[in-house]
Amino acid sequence: MRYSIPPIHCLTAFETVARLRSLSKAADELHVSASAVGHRLRQLQEGLGFRLFTGTQGEYVLSAKGTEYLEVVKTCLASLNHFPLETARSSARRTLRIASPPSFARQFLVARLPDFIRRHPRLNASLQLSVPLVGLKSDDADIEVRFGDGRYEGQEVIPLLHEPVFPVCGPQYLARHGSFLHPEDLAKATMLRSALEPWRPWLDAAGLDWPEPTADVDYFDMGLLLEACVNGQGVALARQTMAAGYLGSGALVRLFELTAWPTYGYYLTVLPENMERLEVADFITWLKGIVAKPESTDIAHTIEPSGSTDGSLQVNKG
Template identity: 45%
Template sequence: MASRLPPVHALSAFEAAARFQSFALAADELCITPSALSHRIRLLEDFVGERLFIRDSRSVTVSEFGRRYLDVVRSALRALNDFPMPHRGAAAQPRLKITVPPTFARYLLVPHLAKFTRRYPHIAVELFLSVPLYDLSLSESDIEIRFGAGNYANIETRKLFEEPAFVVASPAYLDSIGGVASPADLKKANLLRSALEPWQPWFEAAGLDWVEPSAGLRVDDLGLLLESIKHGHGIGLTRQHFAEDMIASGEIVRLFEIELRSPPHAYYCVYEKSAIERPEVALFVDWLLSVFK
């Protein structure tokens, strides 16, 4: 009797939903409705006899069984995709998937990206956002820009650049607290907290024997941190690439000449060692290094 095989359209639906962690985004990629995608997932769950996702009101997460089955599904789909077909039409356009922290994407990558796409119009670039300091898997991206300490095991890591961190505030906020004349005057200010820009190293550079602030607004996105400073929530740390336009317009001002020359976090380009063998990946890495070096 013929072996029963899982439906390929359900396998592709499962792979896409696991990759995006979203039924809506997966349905959009496959050009079907979320309802149709859910039906395909249920069909595959009925076939394997196990739950593939843990669902709640806000998100979907791949189950333990689903994670193990996902490796098999991806391997099978990759084998189908890579099988040589001599009479197939022209090669598909090379696609480059890049995962980027939001602030880097907004302030640094997107303003330069047109130079790359004009130079290499045959490469389709796809941008996805990531959360800094979370070492996510590279399995779904060709290249990832990470903001962190640079200690990433088993992947190629290239530092793009690091910038000094310095203190900024809005003029209105400074007026509201009577101004600050020295670093010690920061004791009367709200110091905005972020795991991305910790205060402790700057305190040491300023000669202050202070501990990391533990109260007040915390913002773990560098762009939102800068916006919070601009809107007068307190005083915070930033870097030149992000703050230069706001400083030039007078929306924020730099305080003191003290800066942290080697902050604990910098931007890195990371990728699997085998990925660089693809021409589009090698071209983009070389381009990134030339722009930000």
């Protein structure tokens, strides 16, 4: 049997507005914006083909058909709310599903996410890993940190972090191969490769008409690339945020002051309907605020040029 049932979020919006007689109060209870509630009411009315409320704009007085339909909606919502009971009880706490590339999650998010949860005591967070550029992950996410060119069809895209790159290597590798005084001295080095971080922009900035380096291993993760560099396998391109811990500890050494703007950056992507959720909007504001203020993270960042404590965190490996 096929069912023609309005979306559940439209039904809950209708019941809440009818009960509270206020769009703003309904928005507060549902944890969405007032415009989102209004959109859901219009969507429901268009699907039903009759008006739910009468009166002038801003007055929420039920029409005759609206009163009749409300009783049906309340009965159905009550049935869903009580089956199963344990699920209904656990739904008092919402879950924000976040996806992120492994390196950004490891180097940036993991240490800071508990701070966001402390600010939202009725919220759980699920952090899963995605594959850079491809975006492959284990489950649908409410918001995703993506590493790429910023073109993501059907998504709301928010620029997050775009930093210049510079060459680094481990101190042992530097001791074995001597100093690198000029960019052309890299000719004697093993230049580690990652499809995520092409050398071309930096080579162009250095005036070196060299082909893209070839290597026995292509690291499809920025963290793995830096680990290979720490282990003395060669020279790699790094970004300040991802390499801050290594540089601070001396595990990596920066070779030149010369930097270049890379091909890819970090972006937040959200489905348009998820932008209406308060926890999603709060997460965007919180993360952009941390990235934009180096003093809050003890990391020096370069932003992309204009061009209660009972919350919990779950980590899923995608």
